Amino acid sequence: MQKGGAAASTVSEVAAPPVDGKDIWLATDALQKTNAMRNYFQLERDRIIAFWNISKKELEGVKESIREKEQEKAEQAERHEVEKQIFKQKIRHLLYENQVHVSTMKEEAHRALTSREEEYRAKESNVARNLRDTKLADRELEVRHLEQQRALLTQQDKEIAEQQSNFEREIKEMHLKYEHLLKSLREEMDEARKEELARIEERKERHIAELKETHERTFKEIKDYFSEITSNNLETIRTLKDEVCARKRTETHNERTMYEVAQRNKRLTEPLAKLQNQKKSLESELENYLANKEALAEVKRSIKDTQQEIQTISWEHEVLLQRYTKLVEDRDIILKKYNAMLQDIQRKSAFRRVLIQKKLELVQTQLDGRDAKLTELLKRANVNPDDMKELEQKVHDIISEKDKTVEDLKQLLLRLTTQSERVVATYESYMECNGVSGWVGTPGSTSVAASVCA
Template identity: 30%
Template sequence: APKKNVKKKGAASKGPAVEDALAPGDMSKEELEKHVMRLREELDRERGERNYFQLERDKMHTFWEITRRQLEEKKAELRNKDREMEEAEERHQVEIKVYKQKVKHLLYEHQENLTELKTGGILSMKLAQKDHWAQEMELWKEKCSLKVELKEQELAHEAVLKNKHLKQEQEITQLCNDFERQVREIEARYTEKMHVLRNELDLRRKTEIHEVEERKNSHISQLMRNHEKAFNDMKNYYNDITLKNLDLISLLKEQMEGLRIRVDHLEREKADALLQNKQLNESLQQAQEHIFELEKKLVRYDKDKEALTNAKAHLKITQKEWKDLQWEHEVLEQRFRKVQAERDELYQKFTKAIHEVQQKTGFKNLLLERKLAGLLEILEKKEVELSEVFAASKLDQGALTLVSHKLEDVLNSKNTTIKDLQLQLARVCKAHNDMLQTFEAKLTAFGIPLDNLGFKPLENPMLGQGPAGLVAVPT
């Protein structure tokens, strides 16, 4: 067993090494037996070590096999994951292409709807302007007629007012004379009564004034404490709420100032006792009404507090909605940047195509013009040569007519070819001008100014005029 071998190994390692000092022939019998025993022990020790190392080797081999299998499994899993990631990336790219196509279609439909709405809005605005101008003229005419009528009514009213003022002044002077006479009589009668009553009422007035002052001072101090307390409470509350309740605070301040002015007014009006009693009763009644109003306002305070909590909850909801809208705004801005980049790319492609078409059409126009100029020069030369041949040949009239008919036929055929070439040239120029017009219309529809092209479009108005109205007249 491996454990016994390990113990033997430890024992052998602790014992002395094999001594080979003497040869076996020189040893005695006892020494040979001891030597054999040592050799056997050494052999057993080496066998135990060999078995131990074989077990260790087997363990290492099994561990290596297990780790190799695990490594192959992990590599297979990694390959599967890579394959799944590639498939997911392909599907993602396909979805991105589909969504790009959808966005392009939506942008095209949006642009079409915008153009239709703009045209409809312009037409409706023009019609509305016409209706507005017509209504304005009618209203101006009515205004002029009303001004004339108003002027006439003012003149008539002024005449009536003058007559009324004269009559009223006469009546007022008569009434003033009557009232002055009655006042003198009444003053004479009541001066005597006042002397009698003044002496009697002085004592009563002093006592009543003293009592009224005590009641008034106690009531005023109580009112001032209550008003100060209510004012401080309302001030602390309305400083915490929004700016909308500042009007209420200012109103309360004005009411407090009114109360203070009223109290000062009561102190200044102590001279006349009877009038002061009436005024104090009135002021007490007004103060009680004001206290009742303050109690009502305290009830309203609870309602305002509840409304404030509701407003805070509504504010939280609106803040959340604002954050959502802000996130949507950022998403839309990213989409807008992508769409703008695509628009710039399409614009570059479009300008490149326009350059190519311009070069091709310009080259064709130059070729056709050169061909036409060459044919015209050849025709002139042929006519000159023909006239010289006719003059030199001195043919009879029949031959001349025959030759002239043939020449007319040839010239007619050449003229038809020239007209065909001119017609082709006009059609090419017309197509070129139409393409420029559509290009400018597209640029204005996309909001791109014509100065940003970097070149000036080549437009030939003389070549664009074709026969039979095939080519539009340049504007």
């Protein structure tokens, strides 16, 4: 800013333009804009610091929750060992109870089986006897059904023959009745048609007589009219012939007069045409001069306005250039700090993820080894296969519950990791949307950037 002020003072000393109100107004406006931009960037800096503090607190909370989950996991492993010892004792007790229960159930099943066999034999004899009785009843019903069917067929044939004879008799009666009606209707229509024809013939003859009378009267009137017109036209033709001769003489005299006047006009119009052409050329030159004069004045005004705009723009350009240089320096400092913090967070998060994953794999390996030892121990104990299956199912249920607990811990770890990555991606997208380029991106931040910018 000092260099710019020195340059401006040198230019003012050399040029020394007069200071008017417009320059003062422009300088005041530029100062207000500069103050507004400074306030805006201060607010943005405060917002970034607030976002960073919030994310730092969230990260510390996530770390604390991870430590608590690890402690819970260790406590659950200890409880799991105690529960395994308890379940082993319960398994021994259940095996003994199962043997006693199986022997008792075998005796009861044998007694129930013998009683059921006797009951089924009695039921089978009763069913065979009922089946024979049912077959005899079916045969009797079939014979009665055939006899009823033959009786119904004979009765139906008789009824069909009677109905057919009745229908034929009714058809003949209806045929005779409608023939009589048709004959009487035809006679009535013939008489009506003859009467209508007679009336039409009478009306036609009266109309013909009226037309003949009208035509004769009209022809007589037309004949009288044309005879009168013919006599009048002959007199008019004679009068018109006399007028035509007089007009021909007048036209001959007028043609000679017109020729003389045309010659006189021709001699007078040639100088007039020259003067008119000269007048048109002078008027066009005057119009061109006036247009050029107005265009010159407009160009002078435009040049003056352009010079003022160039001075204003050059001053604004110098101010903006200095502001831009300052902003670039601030941006580079913030960007370096941000990239360093971001890389540190990513490195620590990756290390914690690997550590937790290794712990989970170690716990899974220990559980698999304990399952194998338990299976081998049960095989050596010579346990009954049915009891073995039931015991394996119970053990499997217990292991499933433990696996579910481990899976819940994995899901919790995944959610915490995703939350941490989302916070980092939010900061990256915010920096990108506000025009801070050159930051180190992380995978999965593109979608978050789009949502934050929107």
